[in-house]
Amino acid sequence: MKAILLAGGKGTRLRPLTIHTPKPVVPIFDRAFLHYQIDLLKQVPEIDEVILSLNYQPRRIEEIFGEGAGTGVRLRYVVEPAPLGTGGAIRYAAQGITETLVVFNGDVMTSVDVNAVVKLHRDRQAKATIVLTPVDNPSAYGLVETEQDGSVRRFLEKPNPDEITCDTINAGIYVLEPDTFDRIPKDVSYSIERAYFPSLIERKEAFVAYVDRGYWIDIGTPEKYIQVHHDMFDGRFSGGIFATADRSKPIVSPDARIEEGVTFAGASFIDAGAHVKAGARIGPYSVLGRGVVVEESADVENTILWPNTRIGQHAVVHGPVLGRNCHIGRNSVVKSSSVLGDKTLLTDYTTI
Numbered sequence: 001m002k003a004i005l006l007a008g009g010k011g012t013r014l015r016p017l018t019i020h021t022p023k024p025v026v027p028i029f030d031r032a033f034l035h036y037q038i039d040l041l042k043q044v045p046e047i048d049e050v051i052l053s054l055n056y057q058p059r060r061i062e063e064i065f066g067e068g069a070g071t072g073v074r075l076r077y078v079v080e081p082a083p084l085g086t087g088g089a090i091r092y093a094a095q096g097i098t099e100t101l102v103v104f105n106g107d108v109m110t111s112v113d114v115n116a117v118v119k120l121h122r123d124r125q126a127k128a129t130i131v132l133t134p135v136d137n138p139s140a141y142g143l144v145e146t147e148q149d150g151s152v153r154r155f156l157e158k159p160n161p162d163e164i165t166c167d168t169i170n171a172g173i174y175v176l177e178p179d180t181f182d183r184i185p186k187d188v189s190y191s192i193e194r195a196y197f198p199s200l201i202e203r204k205e206a207f208v209a210y211v212d213r214g215y216w217i218d219i220g221t222p223e224k225y226i227q228v229h230h231d232m233f234d235g236r237f238s239g240g241i242f243a244t245a246d247r248s249k250p251i252v253s254p255d256a257r258i259e260e261g262v263t264f265a266g267a268s269f270i271d272a273g274a275h276v277k278a279g280a281r282i283g284p285y286s287v288l289g290r291g292v293v294v295e296e297s298a299d300v301e302n303t304i305l306w307p308n309t310r311i312g313q314h315a316v317v318h319g320p321v322l323g324r325n326c327h328i329g330r331n332s333v334v335k336s337s338s339v340l341g342d343k344t345l346l347t348d349y350t351t352i
């Protein structure tokens with residue numbers, strides 16, 4: 001069995017963070033996002049290869065994962081000549097594959113039991129099995145209605161408010177049979193959500209839902225990107241460093257440098273090579289990426305700092321996400337959940 005991770009989107013809703021960092025590899029704490037999905041797929045012993053379906057800035061993704069040595073799975077990259085949409089990308093990546101496929105949208109963080117999903121697919125002899133998750137407002141997702149027996153009755157991508165009939169949405173995780181892919185046209189953009197899934201229902205093919213009530217989030221907006229960090233700090237989701245970390249105190253890499261007189265309040269994470277200078281305060285929900293420098297008496301709280309960003313002396317930074325290599329000048333004040341792209345420079349004494 002093979003897995004395909006759809007990792008070709010532009011990540012427009014996460015701009016400016018995704019201008020130089022494709023969404024599938026934005027850091028979640030100390031690791032590129034796709035690592036968490038690969039960890040989940042490793043729980044399925046039958047999966048012998050993970051295919052990354054790429055289009056936007058594929059080299060940046062390949063640089064991170066290489067041949068897959070650091071991931072413990074066999075990795076292969078398939079780069080579309082042009083974006084083919086979710087359905088077109090799956091067909092393109094699945095060329096020559098006849099065995100059952102597990103497919104993930106490359107931006108969903110979840111604890112779903114993939115083995116159980118595969119088992120349901122097999123037991124029901126389905127052509128397609130889709131994981132559903134309940135959400136408060138389905139309008140940003142694919143709404144999925146099911147029958148009593150768990151088969152899918154209706155799939156409606158991005159429903160209007162008056163079209164919302166239930167709370168279950170497409171979680172972006174599928175088990176698919178490639179013998180259904182001949183309906184997907186070659187070389188043009190084709191949506192699995194708007195065309196392929198509705199076609200299964202029209203043709204009365206076995207299309208089954210697996211409802212999962214465990215952790216699930218799409219990290220593709222700034223609000224959700226911040227949320228997933230809070231959820232991991234608070235223990236609503238465990239993965240990566242939080243699989244083993246002691247949540248009762250700040251998590252500080254042994255290769256970080258914390259000077260005397262730094263105060264910590266609440267949960268925070270400080271990666272290797274970071275340097276926090278005397279008198280600084282690191283408040284709750286702070287993430288300091290590799291090589292971040294927090295100068296004397298600066299105050300950082302509820303903030304995600306990507307690698308190599310520097311916070312000047314006496315600056316107060318509460319709430320934002322800052323890309324790589326930013327510099328917040330001394331005595332500056334940032335109190336908002338703004339998202340500032342790589343290399344942002346705030347001159348001394350700026351207030352946002």
Ligand code: GDD
Pocket residue numbers: 006007008009010023053054055080082083084085086089105106107108140141142143157169170171172193218220
């Ligand atoms: N290779 C490739 N080519 N990947 C693509 C392309 C493409 O042309 N277009 C999108 N993707 C990838 C994105 O990188 C992302 O990982 C995934 O496909 C889904 O695209 P999004 O743009 O994130 O879609 P969405 O979040 O609005 O909606 C989708 O996900 C929801 C769950 O989060 C849909 O599948 C909804 O039905 C679903 O509820």
Ligand code: MG
Pocket residue numbers: 105107218220
């Ligand atoms: Mg998404």
